[in-house]
Amino acid sequence: MVISIIGVGLLGGSFALSLREKYPHIKFVGVDTSVVNQKIALAKGIVDEIMELDEALQVSELNVLATPVDVVTKLLPYILDNIPAGRTVMDLGSTKELICGLVHMHHKRGQYVAVHPMAGTENSGPGAAFKELLTGKNVIICDREKSQPDSLGLVETFLRDVGMTIHYMTPVEHDLHLAYVSHLSHISSFALGLTVLDKERDERAIFDMASTGFSSTVRLAKSSPQMWAPIFDQNKVNVSKALGDYIELLKKFKDAIDTNDLATSFQFMNRANDIGRILNGIEKK
Numbered sequence: 001m002v003i004s005i006i007g008v009g010l011l012g013g014s015f016a017l018s019l020r021e022k023y024p025h026i027k028f029v030g031v032d033t034s035v036v037n038q039k040i041a042l043a044k045g046i047v048d049e050i051m052e053l054d055e056a057l058q059v060s061e062l063n064v065l066a067t068p069v070d071v072v073t074k075l076l077p078y079i080l081d082n083i084p085a086g087r088t089v090m091d092l093g094s095t096k097e098l099i100c101g102l103v104h105m106h107h108k109r110g111q112y113v114a115v116h117p118m119a120g121t122e123n124s125g126p127g128a129a130f131k132e133l134l135t136g137k138n139v140i141i142c143d144r145e146k147s148q149p150d151s152l153g154l155v156e157t158f159l160r161d162v163g164m165t166i167h168y169m170t171p172v173e174h175d176l177h178l179a180y181v182s183h184l185s186h187i188s189s190f191a192l193g194l195t196v197l198d199k200e201r202d203e204r205a206i207f208d209m210a211s212t213g214f215s216s217t218v219r220l221a222k223s224s225p226q227m228w229a230p231i232f233d234q235n236k237v238n239v240s241k242a243l244g245d246y247i248e249l250l251k252k253f254k255d256a257i258d259t260n261d262l263a264t265s266f267q268f269m270n271r272a273n274d275i276g277r278i279l280n281g282i283e284k285k
Contacts (some may be wrong), residue, residue: 004060006031006053006075011092011117012066016046018162023133031056040126057083061152065091070230072099075185080108088151090115094178095234096142096171110148111172113155115187116140117164118182122222135163142171179238184246186220186228191220194214 003019005012009031016028030047032038038050053075057063063079065072072093079089090113093099100114119137121128139159144152159166169177170250196218230241249268256264 001024001062002029002060003062003064004029004031004051005041005047006056006058006063006065007067008032008037008046008126009066009073010120010124010126010128010133012064013041013044013046013126014119014131014133015064015066015092015117015162016131017044017131018134019158020045020149022161029056030059033189037126042130044126046126046129053079056081057087061087062158063087063089065089065093067233068227068230069093069095069099073234076103076112077106080106080112083108083111085111086150087111088113088154090155092117094182096140096174100143100146100171104143104146109146111151113147113151114142114143114171115155115159116178117159122219124224124227131217138167139162139164140167140169140174142169142174142210145198147265175235176238179235179242180240183231183235183239184242186223187232188242188246189218189220189223193218213243 001023003016003026005016005028008016024076027049028047029049029051030038030041031051031053032041041047042050051059057079063083065075065079072091074078074097076089076091082087088111089210091099094116096114103109103112106112115136115256117137117139119134119139121133141152147155156166162197196214238242253265253268256268257262
């Protein structure tokens with residue numbers, strides 16, 4: 001069996017490394033416009049060979065589209081136009097409504113499976129890929145009823161084999177929920193990083209004074225702008241609503257601090273503490 005990784009970065013690379021352990025007989029081919037990424041992917045053993053896209057589509061039973069979402073919207077229709085019958089393409093994009101909408105009437109729609117692994121780090125590129133990234137994580141499949149059984153079954157099998165728990169959503173549900181639990185946290189981290197950088201011009205002082213709390217909160221600010229700017233754009237309606245809700249609460253928090261309203265500040269923090277109980281419950285399932 002041959003699997004192509006189109007966009008050999010953190011997610012696609014980690015998916016390949018994890019599958020290699022389960023299926024040593026599978027051949028992996030990489031498709032990437034970056035020569036540097038090609039060399040790293042070969043050196044790390046993520047892929048066995050580099051191919052051009054059209055060549056990879058003809059030899060691969062499964063095509064894993066792991067590019068930024070703006071590139072997904074350009075490549076997915078082309079891939080469906082050109083893959084042979086009986087082959088499958090899955091994407092790993094962090095938005096789904098626009099992507100799924102682009103191909104919902106395509107005559108080969110059944111060969112496509114819309115996937116979003118809920119995994120990642122602040123690092124990017126094939127050099128950041130590691131085989132344990134996806135293990136124990138959740139993964140969302142959207143519009144599964146529109147994927148033909150053979151394609152859906154193949155993708156579900158591989159996702160379970162790398163240790164992921166599958167959930168099913170509509171693209172609309174996916175983008176709404178992700179705006180709050182993923183996209184907003186990245187924007188918050190970018191904004192916090194900019195706030196501190198603008199205020200504290202002495203970079204050495206920032207690093208000397210930074211606590212573990214600051215470092216963990218601002219960690220996502222190191223994420224790739226090439227990946228995240230298109231995500232915010234494609235999910236802008238939901239992201240804007242989430243940001244509006246967040247800004248309103250920040251204003252209330254600021255008002256409580258400005259007016260020495262300790263009771264309200266305490267109430268906000270006490271309510272927020274409940275997130276720990278919820279997340280701990282989810283992790284124990």
